[in-house]
Amino acid sequence: MSFAIWALIIGVLLITMALSGTSLKRLPLSTAMLYLVAGFGLGPAGWALLSPDPLTYAVILERVTELAVLISLFAVGLKLGLPLSDKGWRLPVRLAIVSMTITVALIAAIGVLVLGLSLGAAVLLGAILAPTDPVLASDVQVVEVGDRDRLRFSLTGEGGLNDGAAFPFVMLGLGLMGLHDLGTGGWRWLAVDVLWAIAGGLLIGGMLGTLIGRLVVYLRSRHKESVGFDEFLTLGLIALAYGAAVLSHTYGFLAVFAAGLALQRVNEQPRRIPDAVLLETGLQGRQADEVLATHVDYAGAYMMQAVRGFNEQLERIAEVGVVLVVGAMLSYTYLPASAGWIVLLLFLVVRPVSVWLGLLGAPVSHDQRILISWFGIRGIGSIYYLMYAINHGLPRPLAEEIIALTLTVVAVSIVVHGVSVTPLMSLYARRKPRRQGRRKDD
Numbered sequence: 001m002s003f004a005i006w007a008l009i010i011g012v013l014l015i016t017m018a019l020s021g022t023s024l025k026r027l028p029l030s031t032a033m034l035y036l037v038a039g040f041g042l043g044p045a046g047w048a049l050l051s052p053d054p055l056t057y058a059v060i061l062e063r064v065t066e067l068a069v070l071i072s073l074f075a076v077g078l079k080l081g082l083p084l085s086d087k088g089w090r091l092p093v094r095l096a097i098v099s100m101t102i103t104v105a106l107i108a109a110i111g112v113l114v115l116g117l118s119l120g121a122a123v124l125l126g127a128i129l130a131p132t133d134p135v136l137a138s139d140v141q142v143v144e145v146g147d148r149d150r151l152r153f154s155l156t157g158e159g160g161l162n163d164g165a166a167f168p169f170v171m172l173g174l175g176l177m178g179l180h181d182l183g184t185g186g187w188r189w190l191a192v193d194v195l196w197a198i199a200g201g202l203l204i205g206g207m208l209g210t211l212i213g214r215l216v217v218y219l220r221s222r223h224k225e226s227v228g229f230d231e232f233l234t235l236g237l238i239a240l241a242y243g244a245a246v247l248s249h250t251y252g253f254l255a256v257f258a259a260g261l262a263l264q265r266v267n268e269q270p271r272r273i274p275d276a277v278l279l280e281t282g283l284q285g286r287q288a289d290e291v292l293a294t295h296v297d298y299a300g301a302y303m304m305q306a307v308r309g310f311n312e313q314l315e316r317i318a319e320v321g322v323v324l325v326v327g328a329m330l331s332y333t334y335l336p337a338s339a340g341w342i343v344l345l346l347f348l349v350v351r352p353v354s355v356w357l358g359l360l361g362a363p364v365s366h367d368q369r370i371l372i373s374w375f376g377i378r379g380i381g382s383i384y385y386l387m388y389a390i391n392h393g394l395p396r397p398l399a400e401e402i403i404a405l406t407l408t409v410v411a412v413s414i415v416v417h418g419v420s421v422t423p424l425m426s427l428y429a430r431r432k433p434r435r436q437g438r439r440k441d442d
Contacts, residue, residue, distance in 0.1 A: 009049070013038060014320070030418030032136050032323050032379075036411060039327020050328035054403050055390065061325065062387035068318035068380050069163055070256050072134040074238050075311045076160035077209075077260020078304070081145035082153065091150060091362055092157025095372070099358030100162045103130040104169045106350045115338055121398055124173025128386050128406055129346060131166040133379030134159035135319055136414060139421045140375050145264065145304075151368045151428065155375055160261075163381045164201060164254030168194045170385050179393045197250045204248060205241045205255030209262030212237055213303070217266055221299040230306035234314070237263065263307070266300050322380050323414070330407055333400070339408040346409060347416070351376040367428060374420070378413040382406055 017031060042050045054061060082088045104126035111122025132155070134141075141156040142149070171193045175182035182189040216233065219226040237259055245255030352373040359369065386406045390399050 005049075009042070017320075025422070028419045028422050030136075030139065030414070030421060032319065032414045033418040035320055035323035036327040036414050039324035040330055041327075042324065043328030043331040045331040050325065052325045052328050053332050054329050054387070054407075055332075055396070055399060058387050058390040062384060062391055064325065065322055065380050065384035065387060068135055068322045069253060069384055070238055070242060071311065071314045071318050072380075073160055073163060073253055073257040074234070074260040075308075075315050076134050076141070076156055077257045077262075078264045078308050078311060079142050079145060079147075080153070080157055080160065080261060081142075081264065082148065088148065088150065088153055089157065091154040091359065091364065092161060094358045094362065095154060095158040095355065096161035096165050097358075099158075099354040100130050100165060101169075102354040102357055103350055104166075106354065107346065110342065110345060110350075114341065115401075117398075118177065120173050120176030120178075121402070122173075123169060123176060124389055124394075125402055125405065127166050127169035127173055128382050128389065128402065129342075129378060129409055130169065131162040131378075131381045131385075132159045132375075133377045133381050133413075134163060135315070135322070135381070136379035136417075137375070137377045138315075140371075140377075140425060149432075150364055151371055154364075154368075154372055159377075160257045161254075164251045164257065165198065166381070166385065167197065167251050167253070170389065174389065174392055177394075192249065198254060200248055200250035201245045201252065201254035202258045204245045204250060205258030206262045208241050208244065208255075209237065209259035210266065212240070213263040213266030213300070216303060217299045220303070230303065231310045233303075234307050234311050264304050266303075319380075322383070326380075326383060326407070326410060326414075330411060333404040333407050335408060336401070336404050339405055342405055343409055343412050346378075347374075347376070347413075367431060371424060371428060374424070375417060377417045378409050382410055 013035075017034070039050065040046060044051060052061060104123065107126035107129055108119070108122040111117040111125045112119060115122070115125075117125065134156075137155060137159050140152060141159070142152045147153065168189070171180050172182070172189060174180035175186075175189060183191075212233070216226055238256055241255040241259040242252040245252040355369065355373040355376075359372070364372070383406065386403060389402070394402070
């Protein structure tokens with residue numbers, strides 16, 4: 001296919017989304033659903049313009065999905081504005097650790113007892129399907145940095161943390177199949193793959209985000225230097241945190257998430273530039289930008305606005321590309337009879353049970369608990385871990401079975417969660433003032 005045809009198809013798709021974006025927000029549809037359908041139509045089952053065979057192109061697909069997840073994790077870190085000492089962090093941490101561990105265990109049990117998988121393959125399947133997705137969950141994430149809503153903050157934080165926290169279970173599954181060194185008695189897995197890789201990734205990302213952020217703000221506010229190129233700052237920090245983490249044998253996902261989290265805490269107050277300050281400058285356009293970028297009080301806020309805006313655009317572009325490919329990949333797999341049971345059990349039993357157990361005693365309302373249980377969105381993170389496992393020697397028959405199960409779960413998640421997110425979140429928004437009013441009366 002010629003480049004001109006590709007340009008025509010992509011151009012029509014992007015302009016259609018730009019023109020219809022506002023209307024879609026009012027409908028029980030998500031942009032990911034439309035990308036999925038478009039990808040299926042462009043794949044072998046339709047026009048055959050995309051041919052992303054997951055076994056043939058596993059290396060490329062791993063890198064593409066990895067990049068999409070990294071961009072999204074950085075964006076999630078930039079959104080979570082609660083101080084780390086705030087009790088609100090307990091909910092996403094419990095979801096990302098306790099609930100995800102329970103999810104892996106339950107899926108592994110289903111894999112052994114229902115699907116007849118070996119223990120290692122079952123654990124690997126659980127690790128692939130357990131993490132919730134930060135790429136496709138934008139409609140249930142925090143709206144702005146200061147958003148303290150427990151539902152949105154919990155789902156956003158969970159998606160940022162568990163995409164990295166799932167890695168130890170992936171390594172455990174591969175190790176049980178003889179594809180990764182766990183060490184005698186599992187000591188290497190516990191010491192390196194769990195303790196060091198998690199703690200080291202968070203530490204490296206946090207230090208780099210803080211260092212780079214403070215350096216930029218200092219140079220701008222004190223010396224009027226390093227103004228502009230905020231796009232380079234975004235891409236550079238993502239690449240730096242990821243590269244340093246991987247070379248240190250830690251998890252790059254957690255490092256990039258921590259880097260975004262640390263960057264937006266540089267010069268925490270104020271978090272945004274008041275409109276009055278913009279009027280006081282008496283300037284417009286680039287001149288006003290330069291003044292605000294080097295202002296002693298607002299250099300940090302200006303930097304964050306610029307970085308966050310650019311990263312959100314990157315995230316949307318990454319979503320388009322990856323979900324198109326996922327739609328096209330559906331033609332390369334089959335729908336096993338077991339897939340229906342896996343989907344039903346995952347969304348209607350495993351997720352609710354793991355959330356209920358993980359949030360025992362937590363200060364969440366009945367509505368919030370139900371919605372957290374439902375919006376366990378699976379997506380690009382699962383595709384990445386699938387490709388990672390294939391590239392680490394997963395036997396072909398097993399790879400084909402796990403590909404079929406994973407793609408089915410992701411596709412169903414995109415559709416059912418995409419259909420339900422607008423009405424459910426609208427209902428939640430309407431009920432929230434009434435709940436707050438009742439608490440005040442009490």
